[in-house]
Amino acid sequence: MTEERITIHWDGEPLPARQGDPIAVALYRQGIKVQTRSIKYHRARGPQCFTGDCPGCMVRIDGIPNVRGCQTGAQDGMRIESQIGTPTAKNDIFRIVDRLFEHFDHERRFVRPRIVRETYQAIARRMAGFGTQPTDSITTTSGEQIETGIFIAGGGPAGLAAYNAVRDANANVLIADADGFGGQLLHTPRSVDAGPHGEHPGPRLAQNLAPPERERIDGTVVGIWDDIAAVLEETPDGWAIHTIKPDTMIIANGASENPAMIDGNDRPGVLGARAARILLNRYRTPPGDPLIVLDPYREGQAFAQEAQDHGLTVRIVDEAIRITGDPAVTGVDTPNGHVQATAVITDSGLTPSPELGRQAGIPYTYEEALGGRTPLHRPDGSTPIPRVLIAGSAAGHHTPEAAIRSGRWAGQTAAGTPPKAAAQTLLSEGRFEDDEEGALRRVWRTA
Amino acid sequence: MKDRTLVCPCEDVTTHDIREAIDLGYIALEPLKRVTAVTTGPCQGKWCLSATIALLAEETGQDPEAIGGITHRQPVRGVPLAVLAEHPLAHDDEPEEEDPS
Numbered sequence: 001m002t003e004e005r006i007t008i009h010w011d012g013e014p015l016p017a018r019q020g021d022p023i024a025v026a027l028y029r030q031g032i033k034v035q036t037r038s039i040k041y042h043r044a045r046g047p048q049c050f051t052g053d054c055p056g057c058m059v060r061i062d063g064i065p066n067v068r069g070c071q072t073g074a075q076d077g078m079r080i081e082s083q084i085g086t087p088t089a090k091n092d093i094f095r096i097v098d099r100l101f102e103h104f105d106h107e108r109r110f111v112r113p114r115i116v117r118e119t120y121q122a123i124a125r126r127m128a129g130f131g132t133q134p135t136d137s138i139t140t141t142s143g144e145q146i147e148t149g150i151f152i153a154g155g156g157p158a159g160l161a162a163y164n165a166v167r168d169a170n171a172n173v174l175i176a177d178a179d180g181f182g183g184q185l186l187h188t189p190r191s192v193d194a195g196p197h198g199e200h201p202g203p204r205l206a207q208n209l210a211p212p213e214r215e216r217i218d219g220t221v222v223g224i225w226d227d228i229a230a231v232l233e234e235t236p237d238g239w240a241i242h243t244i245k246p247d248t249m250i251i252a253n254g255a256s257e258n259p260a261m262i263d264g265n266d267r268p269g270v271l272g273a274r275a276a277r278i279l280l281n282r283y284r285t286p287p288g289d290p291l292i293v294l295d296p297y298r299e300g301q302a303f304a305q306e307a308q309d310h311g312l313t314v315r316i317v318d319e320a321i322r323i324t325g326d327p328a329v330t331g332v333d334t335p336n337g338h339v340q341a342t343a344v345i346t347d348s349g350l351t352p353s354p355e356l357g358r359q360a361g362i363p364y365t366y367e368e369a370l371g372g373r374t375p376l377h378r379p380d381g382s383t384p385i386p387r388v389l390i391a392g393s394a395a396g397h398h399t400p401e402a403a404i405r406s407g408r409w410a411g412q413t414a415a416g417t418p419p420k421a422a423a424q425t426l427l428s429e430g431r432f433e434d435d436e437e438g439a440l441r442r443v444w445r446t447a
Numbered sequence: 448m449k450d451r452t453l454v455c456p457c458e459d460v461t462t463h464d465i466r467e468a469i470d471l472g473y474i475a476l477e478p479l480k481r482v483t484a485v486t487t488g489p490c491q492g493k494w495c496l497s498a499t500i501a502l503l504a505e506e507t508g509q510d511p512e513a514i515g516g517i518t519h520r521q522p523v524r525g526v527p528l529a530v531l532a533e534h535p536l537a538h539d540d541e542p543e544e545e546d547p548s
């Protein structure tokens with residue numbers, strides 16, 4: 001498990017890595033927390049989410065710019081370069097910009113006259129570091145146009161449960177996920193009560209629920225246009241976009257983690273609690289030691305427990321003034337003095353991913369307890385849009401238990417065998433907090 | 448590094464920048480987005496949208512429900528243009544004959 005068998009090259013330096021571990025994880029494991037720079041102030045940056053939702057892991061791989069290191073598996077001999085920073089992210093000479101400018105409004109300054117604007121833009125673009133042309137090309141292949149009965153966008157607990165419910169009803173189904181099918185189950189070591197699917201540790205449950213090859217696409221849904229979904233997949237022949245035209249669509253694309261609003265929240269080594277769980281539980285990489293967990297809620301508490309189980313020193317801090325460290329985290333300033341750590345874990349909760357739901361036309365409401373913008377839906381997964389259902393974390397059902405149940409109901413509804421007592425079971429077995437329950441009831445009523 | 452609270456690490460937008468824009472009168476989400484570049488970086492708002500709505504609600508006293516959201520355009524993840532160009536539908540509306548002008 002801990003064996004490092006392959007070699008990758010980071011800004012020219014050879015490093016050991018494990019085959020298939022995401023690049024961002026492989027680098028972090030080797031103590032490289034600074035993996036890029038910010039485009040304006042050239043602040044040191046590193047991975048913060050491990051789910052493709054932040055700018056902290058963008059690198060250049062084998063001559064291709066703007067690749068997300070947390071979504072790309074390490075292969076032997078890969079040449080990975082930091083792409084913002086001159087000459088590299090670590091030794092960036094422009095890091096002085098962060099000290100020189102207190103604030104700099106790049107949208108409103110140097111706009112007139114035109115010559116100033118043009119000069120400024122030319123310099124700014126070069127300094128930003130984006131846009132360096134590729135020196136190699138990616139292999140592409142023609143995608144497929146597929147028609148199916150039910151299409152499930154996302155293979156976390158909700159998507160997998162939906163898939164199995166549709167299977168049981170013998171309907172025609174296809175499910176897409178680019179991250180190994182399992183979603184949060186892959187970083188949930190505790191036993192999860194999956195109702196009819198039994199009670200198992202998360203990764204085991206993910207295996208039990210996994211779809212066979214002929215009914216799945218190992219790709220990401222990148223958009224919905226009316227009744228068509230587009231899926232980006234890396235096939236053995238190269239990258240392809242498939243278009244799927246289903247009779248019914250189940251959206252189960254999960255949630256994004258939110259940043260904590262505190263000074264220094266972007267320092268390398270500041271991770272969201274879910275990111276920290278992914279790193280520790282899924283990739284067996286301690287985010288740091290000692291660790292600070294800031295004001296933990298559900299995800300942060302789970303992480304704190306898991307980190308302690310791994311023998312790491314965990315310091316819970318409920319009141320913090322700022323996160324310290326240059327370039328990477330050294331701790332947190334509190335009203336009672338400085339607390340030292342090599343990683344700071346924040347927990348500002350999860351927000352249902354709104355992209356696909358909105359593109360499918362689902363109206364959203366605001367429920368703080370569910371993470372903010374929440375799609376209007378009913379307990380059986382249906383939405384105000386005919387033939388579009390939504391389930392799991394994407395609908396604000398954030399625990400694995402809740403996601404599995406809501407996925408199951410959506411699958412049954414889509415297959416034409418609607419569930420009985422869906423709301424009751426979901427609320428009694430979904431491990432919701434009281435304020436989440438109240439919020440869900442409001443959402444259901446409105447829909 | 449300076450102490451900064453980043454709302455949007457993609458575009459280096461801080462809580463100070465958002466507050467300043469609000470003071471200038473940008474109290475609706477779309478104009479705020481245009482003047483500060485919040486939610487317009489490579490994460491497409493996945494990291495910062497919720498934090499922006501919360502800050503806007505707190506600073507202006509608006510109901511977050513009324514603040515609404517942004518338009519989430521396709522594609523929602525980075526897609527190399529070469530891959531899009533390969534898809535059969537990409538050639539659907541190409542003219543049969545090229546106009547030589």
Ligand code: FES
Pocket residue numbers: 024046047048049050051052053054055056057058068069070071
């Ligand atoms: S996008 Fe890769 S770590 Fe956030």
